[in-house]
Amino acid sequence: MGNENDFSRLEINLPGCLENYRYFRSQLKPETRLLVLVKANAYGHGAIEFARLMEDAGADYLAVAYPVEGVELRKAGIKSPVLVLTAGTDFFPEIIENGLEPGIPNLCTLKALCAELGRRNITGFPIHIKLDTGMHRLGFMTSEINELLDYLKNNDTVKVKSIYSHLAAAEDPASDDFTLRQIEMFRDNADRISASLGYRPLYHILNSAGIERFPQYQFDMVRLGIGIYGISALPGTRLAHVASFKCNILQIKHLKPEDGTIGYGRYGHIAPEGTVIATIPVGYADGIDRHLGRGNCSFSLNGHRVPTIGNICMDMCMLDITGVDAKVGDTVTIFGEDPTATELAGILDTIPYEIFTSVPRRIERVVIR
Secondary structure (H helix, E strand, O other), X not given: OOOHHHHOEEEEEHHHHHHHHHHHHHOOOOOOEEEEEOHHHHHOOOHHHHHHHHHHHOOOXXXXXXXXXXXXXXXXXXXXXXXEXXXXXXXXXXXXXXXXXXXXXXXXXXXXXXXXXXXXXXXXXXXXXXXXXXXXXXXXXHHHHXXXXXXXXXXXXXXXXXXXXXXXXXXXXXXXXXHHHHHHHHHHHHHHHHHHHOOOOEEEOXXXXXXXXOHHHOOOEEEEOHHHHOOOOOOOOOOXXXXXXXXXXXXXXXXXXXXXXXXXXXXXXXXXXXXEEEXXXXXXXXXXXXXXXXXXXXXXXXXXXXXXXXXXXXXOEEEEOOOOOOOOOOEEEEEOOOOOHHHHHXXXXXXXXXXXXXXXXXOEEEEEO
């Protein structure tokens, strides 16, 4: 069988992925463009695999966080336009040579890019202007717009492809007034930029939650992130699950009380009548948070939920499978339809994003068609 990780995989459900794509596409006007986020290894789902799926599905744009992620897509043969959200100032040669399109959040970044373009005698290079409308992370503040416009005047090294901003709490009805103020500020500042440029770039501010809750503000393009991976902002909306983290049992042990304890720190205790444990080849290095150990969660095995027992190890963990009919090689589901990533996130007091992105690259991504 090879090494232990041959037993472990993240299965990507292509029909489910396409179902979610069609759901979000149905919320949009026919002319609205759709950008899909594949940053952070496609939220842990496998950037190259997922980018190919989205390219085939008809996505208009892809977006990554860092230049290295965009270069990886190009090397894999991805042809779609790729927006680099956090371009920085150190990787402009790689961005230019790979036909990536940088997000520009401040004048320092813009000047550095234009200097590099000037050295290469390049004109009309595509950029995307990021506006800060209240997230206060990256982007031009309203007070900085005039300086931006002054710099862009008579500057033919770049061409603004889009103007965008990021909603801070689109999923939270209690923050709707704040969200609407963000959208109003965005539109006002984007219009100022367009008027100065003499042409209108694409506008986009809606994320997945925004698409579902504020479709009237879809402008020219929307950015689909967590929604394509199966997480909805609307209660009662059941998107198709996309990722299932699975592995196979390595060994089964029938333990008696006199056998002592289980795992590091001896936190796994054997029942008076005996305990049957299964060892599986995933641990905290594979995204199984240590707080899920000691029975704090359970995974699925042959139609049953089986709890963890003892501490989670780096590359393995143990499950209490007492009373469950199982054998070496049987499949255990860490998350998927049962349990869901949302359930594990609730146990850990976090969000599904963290569950997905915690699955490392050493776990093989397998597209299920």
